[in-house]
Amino acid sequence: MNLLKQIEQLILLQKVDSEIFSLKKKLDEAPQEVSTIQEKLETQKNQQAQVEEKITILKQQEQKLNKEIEEDNDRIKQSKNKLMMVENSKEYHAMMREMDNLEKTNRLREEEKLAVEEDLAAQNNIKSSLDTEIDKLENELKEKQERLDEQLDGAQTRLDELRKKRENATQEIPQPILSRYEFIRSRLSHPVIVPVDNGVCTGCHISIPPQSFIELQKGEQILSCPNCQRLLFWDNHFSDNGDHP
Template identity: 30%
Template sequence: MDSVTASKLLNLQELDNQIESINSELEKIPAEIEKLRKEIESLKIKHDQLIHRKKELDFQKKEKELDIQTFQDRIAKLEIALNKVKSNEEYKALLREKAQAEENIIHLEDEIIQLMEEIENLAKEIKEFDKIREEKIKELENEIKALNSKKTQLEEELNKLITQRQELVNTIKPQALSQYESIKKRVKNKVIAIVEDQVCTGCYMVIPPKIFTELLKSEKLFTCPNCGRYLFYESK
């Protein structure tokens, strides 16, 4: 191929490689941000779960305290009734009920002590978790910020490269350009293969001597007969 077109196509290839690598970096960013957001979300959920659990325990404690009050009221009424009772049978029955109520109160008090311990431990856990949580969330939010500014920076670079590419494309012969595009579609990478020691560095096949000789002296655009890539020979 003629050396001017060849070097332009090499530049084009270099730009396309840069554009592609920026695009693939940009494609990864939304998933990375999403992952960090989910981490933040799960920290908030864990916090809510701990608070919810503590409310539940507080509620259970309150209910048991109310139950104790109910039994104490009942005991007070039973004591009045015991003073007025006539029959022995009735007296025994009231005493039994009073003893049962007292037993219930002792049982409830034990349960309340257990609940208070649980509540205290949970409050400590919440305090410690919240401290870590706030720091962790700040850290994650900073990572998100960094990713967003990286995204902006990459987009700016990409726009510059696209402009450069357009400017370059405008100066390349349409036939060479369309061939470049069609080879690119097929081989994905390395549209132009450097020829080294008579070997195409795109597919690593030896170039037939006849084509190689032509390549050395001709101004024509040559493609590798094996892989179809443009061949570029730089005379040393």
């Protein structure tokens, strides 16, 4: 296989590798989106539980106040009835005082009840917006989860295809060149093989020495950029067949 053919194979291999790279990145990031929603949902549910507990306590307070108000109202009613039958004024005044006290206490209870009811309304408002938010997040989570499963399936299938493609591509490339490619790939960020444009390496954007450029144009060996070590090819070698990257 001639050198240009080898370079073409390397470029093909690089295409496969960059797709594998971005697929793997996607596979890594997708579950993170799901867990972000899960965390948010958990926080909201904790808040919901706290609000529900507050509402329960406030309702108990309201019931207790209602019961006490009712009981004392009954007592006041009974006292009023008895008042008619009282014969001496000492007893009469004692009962009046008692009724006054009961009424005063109930007025305070009514005030407290109003405050509790206001608090209860506020907590119910908070709860209803939390309920809405939780509903929304649960739907979003379900949707993301389903899409994630699809994505993972699709990506896995594509990865299997790419691995086969990669295997085929590597078979066409002589072992020493493939080793160089793999070595650079393990050390440098993408890409590994780059075109030289007007004597400049498009990997690191630094001019290569004129002598190297002349050798590159001869097409007799695969050169590395002296600065970034990436493999180089001359764009013009591929401009006539139209299928270079």
